[in-house]
Amino acid sequence: MMSFFSTRTGRIGVIMVVPFLIVVTVLVFLAMEDAKIYRNAVAHINFLKPLSAVVSDIQRERGRSAVYLAGKQQDDLTFLSQQRIKSDKSLDTFLEQIEYAPLSVSEQNNTKALFTSLPAIRDRVQGTTISKREGIILYSELIGGILGAYQVVERVNQLATLSTTLYSLSRLEWAKESAGKLRAEMSSIFAEDAPLSKTELKIVLELFYKTKQGLQIALTGLSAPGVQGVNQLFESPEYATVVGGFNAIVQNYAEGGYKLNGRQFFLTITKVIDQIGAIVTVELQAAKTIVIKLGQERQQFFIWLGLGTILLLFCVAGGVYYLIQGVVLPIRKLSGKLSLSSKRAEDLSSTMHRTGRELATVTGSSAASLEESVSALEDLGTIVAGNLKMAQEVAKLAGDSQEEARQGESDVSELNNAIQEIAKSSTNIEEMIGIIDNISFQTNLLALNAAVEAARAGDQGKGFAVVAEAVRTLAQKSGDAANEITQSISDIVKKIKHVALMASQSGELMQHFVESVQHVATLSNKIADSAQEHSGGLGQIKRAVGQLDQITQQNASQAEDMVDLAKTLSQESVTITGHVGQLGEITNLEKSQRLNDQFENDSGDDPNLSSFEFEESTTELENLSAPAPAPAPAPDPVIAPSSISTPPPAAAGVDLADSSDDDFVESSRKPSNAHAESVIPFGDDDDSEGVKTIDGW
Structure with missing residues (x-):
C-alpha cells in the first residue's frame, strides 16, 4: 500500500480523490443541515395546532365562567x-x-407550570368567591402565557418564507384572544342586563377594535384561502350579530336593558371565534404544505448539485488521467513486456528442473510397479485357483444337502398325515363310547321301569323284579365302564392332538430348513461366480503391465520436452535482452516518440535490437540449450534465478510474439469492480357537541 502511494500515479490519485471527498463531505453536511431546518419547521407547525386547540377551549371556558359569575x-x-x-x-x-x-426544557417546564393555576381558578369560579372581572383577568393571564409560545416559534424559526406566515398566525391568535375576551365581557353584560360604567365600556370598545385590527393586520401575510376566510367572516351574519350587540351596548350602556340573551349571544360570538380558529388551521396546513414542498425542492437541488459536482470531478480526473497516460504509456508498455518475459523465463527454467526430477521419480516408480505387479499376479493366481476349487466343493455339498432336506420334509409330511388319521380314528372311538354310555343309560331306565311294573304285579312279579334288579346293576356297571373308557379315550385324543401339533411344527421347521439349504446353494453359486471374476482380474493385471510400458515411453517423451524447453528459454533470454535495450533508449528524450510508435505497432522483434551489446549474455543463455558432453555422474542442476520470486508455472514453448502489447496495457489500465389534510372543525359550542380534532398530519 505504501509503495503505491510513493509512485507518481498514487500521488496523483490522492491529489484527485482528496478534493472529491472534501466536496462530497461538504455537500452531505449542507444537505443534512438543510433537511434539519425543514424538519424543525414542520415540527413547529405541528406544535402550533394543539396549542391553538387548547387556547380555543380555555377561551370558551373563560366565556362560560364570565356568564356564570354574572348570572349565577x-x-x-x-x-x-x-x-x-x-x-x-x-x-x-x-x-x-x-x-x-x-422549546427548551425550561420553556417546556414554564409552559406546564401555567396550567397548575387552572384548578385553583376553577374552584374560585365554582364557589363564586371572585368577581366576573377577576375571573376574566385570571383566565386571560393563563391564555396569554400559552400564546407566548408563538414568540418562541418565531424566534427559533430559520426559514424566511415561514416568518411572515408565523407572524400572521400570531396576529390571528391574538385577534381570537381579543374576541374571546370580548365574548366573556359582552355575554356577561347581556346576562346581567345592567348599566355599565365608562371603564367597562372602554374595555368593550378596546377589545372590539383589537379584534378587528388583528384580523386586518393578519390579512397582509395570509394565503389566498386565509384571506378568503377573513373576508367571509366579515360578511357572515354571526359577525353582523356581534356588531349589532356591540352597537347596542354603546348606545344603551348608561341605562341598561339591552334586550339580548346572554347565552344565545355567547353561542353566536363563539361561531365567529371558531371561524377565526378554522382560518388558523387552514393557514397551519398551508404553511406545512409549503415547508414540505420547499424541503423537497431543496433536497432535489442538493442531489442535482452533488451529481453535477461528481460528474465534473470525474471529467477532470479523466482528463488528467489520460494526460498522464500519454506520458507514461511507453514506459509502462516496456515495463510490462520486460516483466512478462522475465516471468516466462523463470517459469521455463523451473519447469525444466521439475521435469527432470519427475522423470527420475517416474522411472523408479515404473520399475517398482513392474516387480509388484508380477508378484501380485502370482499370488492372485494361486488364490483364485483355491477359491474356485472350494466354491465347487461347497456347491456340491449344498446340492446334496438340498436333496436330503427335501426327503426329510416328505417324511415329516407323511408322519403328520398319519397322526391326523389317528386323531380322526380316536374321535370315532369317542363317539362309539358315547353310544354305549347312552345304551347303558337306557337299559338302567328300562330296569327301573321293570322293577316298578314287578312291584305292581305283587307276588307274581317278584321273580321278574329280581331279574330287573340284576339287569339294572349290570347297566350301572356298563355305564361306569363306559365313563372310564371315555376318560381314557379323551386323554389319548388330547395327546394325539398334541403330537399332531408338534408334527405340524416339525413340518414347518423342516420347510424353513429346506429354504435355508436352498439359500446356501444360491450363495455357493455366487461364490463360484466370484471366483470366475477373480480370474478376470488376472487379465486386468496384464493390462496394467502394458500401461507401465506406456509410462516408460512417456518418460522418453519428457526427456525430449526438456530439450525443447532449453531452446525456448534461450529465445526468451534474447527477448529480455532486447527489451532491456529499449528501456535504455527510452531514457533518451529524442528517441521517445520513435519508440512510442514502435510499441503502438507491436514491434517486439525489431532487428535493431541486435545492435545492443548483450552478446555475452545471449551466448551464455544459448549455451544452456546446447547438448553437453557425457560428464561423470553429478547432482541434478537447479536453474532458478536468485532475485525473482517463483511465479505460477507457465506452458512450455510460449512465444512472446503471441502476446499483444496493447492487450497488456489495457489489462493493466482496467479498474477493479469495487463499487394536514384537514382542519379543526370547531363546533357551535352547543350542549351536545364538543371540540372535534381530526389530525391529518
Missing part, C-alpha cells in the same frame, strides 16, 4: 362543567405534544 344560573354552571371536560381533553393532548415541541 344552574344551567350556566352545567354548560361550564361540560366545557371544562372539553378543555381537559385538549389540555392532555397539548401536554403530550409539548414533549416534541421546539
Whole structure:
C-alpha cells in the first residue's frame, strides 16, 4: 500500500480523490443541515395546532365562567362543567405534544407550570368567591402565557418564507384572544342586563377594535384561502350579530336593558371565534404544505448539485488521467513486456528442473510397479485357483444337502398325515363310547321301569323284579365302564392332538430348513461366480503391465520436452535482452516518440535490437540449450534465478510474439469492480357537541 502511494500515479490519485471527498463531505453536511431546518419547521407547525386547540377551549371556558359569575344560573354552571371536560381533553393532548415541541426544557417546564393555576381558578369560579372581572383577568393571564409560545416559534424559526406566515398566525391568535375576551365581557353584560360604567365600556370598545385590527393586520401575510376566510367572516351574519350587540351596548350602556340573551349571544360570538380558529388551521396546513414542498425542492437541488459536482470531478480526473497516460504509456508498455518475459523465463527454467526430477521419480516408480505387479499376479493366481476349487466343493455339498432336506420334509409330511388319521380314528372311538354310555343309560331306565311294573304285579312279579334288579346293576356297571373308557379315550385324543401339533411344527421347521439349504446353494453359486471374476482380474493385471510400458515411453517423451524447453528459454533470454535495450533508449528524450510508435505497432522483434551489446549474455543463455558432453555422474542442476520470486508455472514453448502489447496495457489500465389534510372543525359550542380534532398530519 505504501509503495503505491510513493509512485507518481498514487500521488496523483490522492491529489484527485482528496478534493472529491472534501466536496462530497461538504455537500452531505449542507444537505443534512438543510433537511434539519425543514424538519424543525414542520415540527413547529405541528406544535402550533394543539396549542391553538387548547387556547380555543380555555377561551370558551373563560366565556362560560364570565356568564356564570354574572348570572349565577344552574344551567350556566352545567354548560361550564361540560366545557371544562372539553378543555381537559385538549389540555392532555397539548401536554403530550409539548414533549416534541421546539422549546427548551425550561420553556417546556414554564409552559406546564401555567396550567397548575387552572384548578385553583376553577374552584374560585365554582364557589363564586371572585368577581366576573377577576375571573376574566385570571383566565386571560393563563391564555396569554400559552400564546407566548408563538414568540418562541418565531424566534427559533430559520426559514424566511415561514416568518411572515408565523407572524400572521400570531396576529390571528391574538385577534381570537381579543374576541374571546370580548365574548366573556359582552355575554356577561347581556346576562346581567345592567348599566355599565365608562371603564367597562372602554374595555368593550378596546377589545372590539383589537379584534378587528388583528384580523386586518393578519390579512397582509395570509394565503389566498386565509384571506378568503377573513373576508367571509366579515360578511357572515354571526359577525353582523356581534356588531349589532356591540352597537347596542354603546348606545344603551348608561341605562341598561339591552334586550339580548346572554347565552344565545355567547353561542353566536363563539361561531365567529371558531371561524377565526378554522382560518388558523387552514393557514397551519398551508404553511406545512409549503415547508414540505420547499424541503423537497431543496433536497432535489442538493442531489442535482452533488451529481453535477461528481460528474465534473470525474471529467477532470479523466482528463488528467489520460494526460498522464500519454506520458507514461511507453514506459509502462516496456515495463510490462520486460516483466512478462522475465516471468516466462523463470517459469521455463523451473519447469525444466521439475521435469527432470519427475522423470527420475517416474522411472523408479515404473520399475517398482513392474516387480509388484508380477508378484501380485502370482499370488492372485494361486488364490483364485483355491477359491474356485472350494466354491465347487461347497456347491456340491449344498446340492446334496438340498436333496436330503427335501426327503426329510416328505417324511415329516407323511408322519403328520398319519397322526391326523389317528386323531380322526380316536374321535370315532369317542363317539362309539358315547353310544354305549347312552345304551347303558337306557337299559338302567328300562330296569327301573321293570322293577316298578314287578312291584305292581305283587307276588307274581317278584321273580321278574329280581331279574330287573340284576339287569339294572349290570347297566350301572356298563355305564361306569363306559365313563372310564371315555376318560381314557379323551386323554389319548388330547395327546394325539398334541403330537399332531408338534408334527405340524416339525413340518414347518423342516420347510424353513429346506429354504435355508436352498439359500446356501444360491450363495455357493455366487461364490463360484466370484471366483470366475477373480480370474478376470488376472487379465486386468496384464493390462496394467502394458500401461507401465506406456509410462516408460512417456518418460522418453519428457526427456525430449526438456530439450525443447532449453531452446525456448534461450529465445526468451534474447527477448529480455532486447527489451532491456529499449528501456535504455527510452531514457533518451529524442528517441521517445520513435519508440512510442514502435510499441503502438507491436514491434517486439525489431532487428535493431541486435545492435545492443548483450552478446555475452545471449551466448551464455544459448549455451544452456546446447547438448553437453557425457560428464561423470553429478547432482541434478537447479536453474532458478536468485532475485525473482517463483511465479505460477507457465506452458512450455510460449512465444512472446503471441502476446499483444496493447492487450497488456489495457489489462493493466482496467479498474477493479469495487463499487394536514384537514382542519379543526370547531363546533357551535352547543350542549351536545364538543371540540372535534381530526389530525391529518
